[in-house]
Amino acid sequence: MSLRIVVCVKYVPDAAGERRFAGDGTVDREGVDGLLSELDEYAVEQALRIAEGSDGEVDVTVLTVGPEDAREAVSKGLRMGADRGVHVEDGGVHGSDVMGTSLVLAAAVEKAGFDLVLCGMASTDGAMGVLPAVLAERLGVPQVTLLSEVSAGGGAVSGRRDGDRASERVEAPLPAVVSVTDQSGEARYPSFKGIMAAKKKPVVEWDLDDLGLDADGVGLAGAFTEVVEAVERPARTKGEIVTDEGDGGLKVAAFLAGRKFI
Numbered sequence: 001m002s003l004r005i006v007v008c009v010k011y012v013p014d015a016a017g018e019r020r021f022a023g024d025g026t027v028d029r030e031g032v033d034g035l036l037s038e039l040d041e042y043a044v045e046q047a048l049r050i051a052e053g054s055d056g057e058v059d060v061t062v063l064t065v066g067p068e069d070a071r072e073a074v075s076k077g078l079r080m081g082a083d084r085g086v087h088v089e090d091g092g093v094h095g096s097d098v099m100g101t102s103l104v105l106a107a108a109v110e111k112a113g114f115d116l117v118l119c120g121m122a123s124t125d126g127a128m129g130v131l132p133a134v135l136a137e138r139l140g141v142p143q144v145t146l147l148s149e150v151s152a153g154g155g156a157v158s159g160r161r162d163g164d165r166a167s168e169r170v171e172a173p174l175p176a177v178v179s180v181t182d183q184s185g186e187a188r189y190p191s192f193k194g195i196m197a198a199k200k201k202p203v204v205e206w207d208l209d210d211l212g213l214d215a216d217g218v219g220l221a222g223a224f225t226e227v228v229e230a231v232e233r234p235a236r237t238k239g240e241i242v243t244d245e246g247d248g249g250l251k252v253a254a255f256l257a258g259r260k261f262i
């Protein structure tokens with residue numbers, strides 16, 4: 001039996017580069033170096049492992065919602081081994097909050113066709129970690145979040161969720177939405193064969209019209225939350241250097257006491 005997996009991958013500003021806000025309080029994504037959110041690589045990896053371990057036909061689609069550059073997130077998923085890509089790009093998506101983003105993703109997942117949706121545990125920029133749950137609610141399917149181990153087959157998805165004091169074994173019938181943690185298994189590097197093969201893989205581009213969505217329901221217009229102000233953290237100042245002349249301990253204690261730490 002065939003299994004259609006859609007992996008949601010997000011294109012995020014590179015944490016190693018310069019990141020900034022635009023004047024309207026939104027994240028400035030223009031001209032900023034970006035990449036596939038590292039935590040989403042684990043979701044791609046799990047999809048590929050399910051495909052490799054299956055006797056049946058498994059189709060892996062990587063899906064992103066984001067501006068033009070976000071296509072790189074799809075390309076990376078294809079280089080890793082996914083079969084096809086979907087890139088939803090529309091100016092109206094700018095400034096979407098989790099409700100808007102999930103609305104667009106749900107429409108795209110439905111249009112692509114799915115049995116299983118895989119997500120990362122959180123994006124490395126927004127880091128809310130709630131999108132998979134909202135997406136499942138919109139799709140009307142079970143959600144199994146934060147799995148450290150995943151398997152799918154026989155019309156169900158199952159796995160292990162590790163907590164601080166206990167590990168749970170959980171299972172849900174398909175179709176379902178699953179998010180995986182960074183403990184689920186090291187993500188592979190694209191091989192030379194994978195890089196060459198990715199060039200020929202199909203990537204469809206959809207906008208809000210293609211998904212039958214109204215621009216009023218997404219973007220800044222449809223956002224439930226608004227960033228009222230975004231202020232950069234002040235640059236770190238040089239710390240106070242305590243020179244030890246036999247009385248270093250006393251000086252450190254006086255410094256801490258002065259700030260009411262002790």
Ligand SMILES: Cc1cc2nc3c(=O)[nH]c(=O)nc-3n(C[C@H](O)[C@H](O)[C@H](O)COP(=O)(O)OP(=O)(O)OC[C@H]3O[C@@H](n4cnc5c(N)ncnc54)[C@H](O)[C@@H]3O)c2cc1C
Nearest residue numbers: 008026065095097098119120122123126127128129130131
């Ligand atoms: C075009 C665009 C413009 C945006 N503009 C703003 C803005 O101006 N200000 C602001 O604060 N936020 C903005 N966002 C971010 C958006 O509000 C959040 O990213 C979104 O609500 C999801 O929350 P999160 O990133 O914390 O995801 P989480 O809930 O932490 O993500 C969990 C998982 O959901 C999946 N996922 C999340 N987002 C996407 C996506 N876009 N495509 C595919 N998979 C995804 C990934 O698998 C991810 O690992 C924008 C997003 C997009 C796509």
